[in-house]
Amino acid sequence: MTKPNTDAGMPIALTLEPGTYFRCVCGGSKNLPFCDGNHRGGELPIRFEIKERRKVYLCSCGNTGKQPFCDQTCGVELPVD
Template sequence: MAKPTIAAKKPMTLELEAGDYFWCACGKSADQPFCDGSHKGTEFKPQKFTLEEKKKVTLCLCKHTQDVPFCDGSHAKL
Protein backbone atom coordinates (compact mmCIF):
# COMPACT_ATOMS: atom_id res chain seq x y z
CA MET A 1 0.00 0.00 0.00
CA ALA A 2 1.37 3.40 -0.99
CA LYS A 3 1.89 6.09 1.62
CA PRO A 4 0.42 9.54 1.10
CA THR A 5 2.59 12.61 0.64
CA ILE A 6 2.69 14.71 3.79
CA ALA A 7 1.41 18.11 2.68
CA ALA A 8 2.28 19.67 6.07
CA LYS A 9 2.98 18.52 9.62
CA LYS A 10 0.20 20.70 10.99
CA PRO A 11 -3.55 20.93 10.42
CA MET A 12 -5.50 23.68 8.67
CA THR A 13 -8.44 25.34 10.40
CA LEU A 14 -11.09 26.80 8.11
CA GLU A 15 -14.61 28.14 8.44
CA LEU A 16 -16.61 26.39 5.73
CA GLU A 17 -20.11 26.93 4.43
CA ALA A 18 -22.63 24.09 4.44
CA GLY A 19 -22.12 21.74 1.51
CA ASP A 20 -20.06 18.90 0.06
CA TYR A 21 -16.26 18.93 0.06
CA PHE A 22 -13.60 16.56 -1.22
CA TRP A 23 -10.55 16.20 1.04
CA CYS A 24 -7.24 15.34 -0.62
CA ALA A 25 -6.07 11.91 0.60
CA CYS A 26 -2.92 11.64 -1.54
CA GLY A 27 -1.25 14.84 -0.30
CA LYS A 28 -0.30 16.00 -3.80
CA SER A 29 -3.06 18.54 -4.41
CA ALA A 30 -1.95 22.13 -4.94
CA ASP A 31 -5.30 23.15 -3.40
CA GLN A 32 -4.73 21.67 0.10
CA PRO A 33 -6.66 20.42 1.95
CA PHE A 34 -9.01 19.88 -0.99
CA CYS A 35 -8.64 17.57 -3.98
CA ASP A 36 -7.52 18.97 -7.34
CA GLY A 37 -7.31 15.62 -9.16
CA SER A 38 -3.59 15.06 -8.53
CA HIS A 39 -4.36 11.54 -7.27
CA LYS A 40 -5.22 10.30 -10.78
CA GLY A 41 -3.17 7.21 -11.63
CA THR A 42 -2.64 6.34 -7.94
CA GLU A 43 -4.55 4.17 -5.49
CA PHE A 44 -5.73 7.26 -3.57
CA LYS A 45 -9.23 8.68 -3.84
CA PRO A 46 -10.54 11.96 -2.42
CA GLN A 47 -12.73 11.64 0.64
CA LYS A 48 -16.11 13.35 0.44
CA PHE A 49 -17.46 15.03 3.54
CA THR A 50 -20.60 17.06 4.05
CA LEU A 51 -21.29 19.93 6.41
CA GLU A 52 -24.93 20.53 7.27
CA GLU A 53 -24.25 24.10 8.42
CA LYS A 54 -21.49 26.70 8.37
CA LYS A 55 -18.79 25.40 10.69
CA LYS A 56 -15.17 25.86 11.75
CA VAL A 57 -13.23 22.63 11.06
CA THR A 58 -9.64 21.53 11.53
CA LEU A 59 -8.59 19.42 8.55
CA CYS A 60 -5.63 17.05 8.40
CA LEU A 61 -2.71 17.96 6.14
CA CYS A 62 -0.31 15.18 7.19
CA LYS A 63 -2.70 12.61 5.65
CA HIS A 64 -2.20 10.15 8.53
CA THR A 65 -5.34 10.93 10.55
CA GLN A 66 -7.63 8.11 11.61
CA ASP A 67 -10.56 10.59 11.69
CA VAL A 68 -10.62 11.51 7.99
CA PRO A 69 -10.73 14.37 7.05
CA PHE A 70 -10.31 15.89 10.49
CA CYS A 71 -7.05 16.29 12.40
CA ASP A 72 -6.55 13.75 15.20
CA GLY A 73 -3.04 14.88 16.16
CA SER A 74 -1.23 12.22 14.10
CA HIS A 75 1.14 14.89 12.74
CA ALA A 76 2.77 15.12 16.18
CA LYS A 77 4.06 11.54 15.76
CA LEU A 78 5.65 12.03 12.33
Protein backbone atom coordinates in the same frame (compact mmCIF):
# COMPACT_ATOMS: atom_id res chain seq x y z
CA MET B 1 -4.03 9.81 3.45
CA THR B 2 -1.69 7.07 2.44
CA LYS B 3 1.51 9.11 2.69
CA PRO B 4 1.58 10.96 6.00
CA ASN B 5 3.26 14.34 5.99
CA THR B 6 4.64 14.38 9.51
CA ASP B 7 6.54 17.60 8.73
CA ALA B 8 3.27 19.43 8.05
CA GLY B 9 2.95 20.66 11.61
CA MET B 10 -0.48 22.06 12.36
CA PRO B 11 -3.71 20.82 10.82
CA ILE B 12 -5.34 22.99 8.18
CA ALA B 13 -7.84 25.36 9.83
CA LEU B 14 -10.74 26.43 7.62
CA THR B 15 -14.19 27.89 8.09
CA LEU B 16 -16.48 26.03 5.71
CA GLU B 17 -19.98 26.75 4.51
CA PRO B 18 -22.59 23.96 4.38
CA GLY B 19 -21.95 21.58 1.52
CA THR B 20 -20.12 18.51 0.28
CA TYR B 21 -16.34 18.62 0.08
CA PHE B 22 -13.66 16.31 -1.26
CA ARG B 23 -10.31 16.24 0.60
CA CYS B 24 -7.36 15.47 -1.70
CA VAL B 25 -5.19 12.62 -0.42
CA CYS B 26 -2.90 12.12 -3.41
CA GLY B 27 -1.30 15.58 -3.49
CA GLY B 28 -2.08 16.04 -7.20
CA SER B 29 -4.67 18.80 -6.79
CA LYS B 30 -3.92 22.41 -7.65
CA ASN B 31 -6.66 23.34 -5.19
CA LEU B 32 -5.26 21.76 -2.01
CA PRO B 33 -6.52 20.74 0.47
CA PHE B 34 -9.47 19.99 -1.82
CA CYS B 35 -9.60 17.65 -4.80
CA ASP B 36 -9.72 19.12 -8.31
CA GLY B 37 -10.13 15.75 -10.05
CA ASN B 38 -6.45 15.16 -10.90
CA HIS B 39 -5.95 11.87 -9.07
CA ARG B 40 -2.42 10.45 -8.87
CA GLY B 41 -1.78 6.79 -8.23
CA GLY B 42 -5.43 5.80 -8.14
CA GLU B 43 -6.02 7.43 -4.76
CA LEU B 44 -9.52 8.83 -4.43
CA PRO B 45 -10.44 11.86 -2.28
CA ILE B 46 -12.23 11.68 1.05
CA ARG B 47 -15.80 12.93 0.74
CA PHE B 48 -17.26 14.78 3.71
CA GLU B 49 -20.26 16.98 4.43
CA ILE B 50 -20.63 20.11 6.50
CA LYS B 51 -24.19 20.70 7.75
CA GLU B 52 -23.73 24.25 9.06
CA ARG B 53 -21.07 26.93 8.75
CA ARG B 54 -18.22 26.03 11.11
CA LYS B 55 -14.50 25.98 11.64
CA VAL B 56 -12.83 22.64 10.94
CA TYR B 57 -9.31 21.31 11.31
CA LEU B 58 -8.29 19.04 8.45
CA CYS B 59 -5.58 16.49 9.19
CA SER B 60 -2.25 17.21 7.51
CA CYS B 61 -0.20 14.33 8.95
CA GLY B 62 -2.37 11.41 7.83
CA ASN B 63 -2.45 9.66 11.20
CA THR B 64 -5.93 10.64 12.36
CA GLY B 65 -8.60 8.03 12.88
CA LYS B 66 -11.30 10.55 11.88
CA GLN B 67 -10.33 11.48 8.32
CA PRO B 68 -10.42 14.13 7.07
CA PHE B 69 -10.51 15.81 10.48
CA CYS B 70 -7.65 16.14 12.95
CA ASP B 71 -8.14 14.08 16.11
CA GLN B 72 -4.84 15.16 17.68
CA THR B 73 -3.29 11.67 17.27
CA CYS B 74 -0.02 13.35 16.30
CA GLY B 75 0.06 15.28 19.58
CA VAL B 76 -0.72 18.71 18.15
CA GLU B 77 -2.87 20.95 20.34
CA LEU B 78 -5.76 22.56 18.55
CA PRO B 79 -6.55 26.18 19.40
CA VAL B 80 -9.58 26.77 21.58
CA ASP B 81 -12.08 28.82 19.58
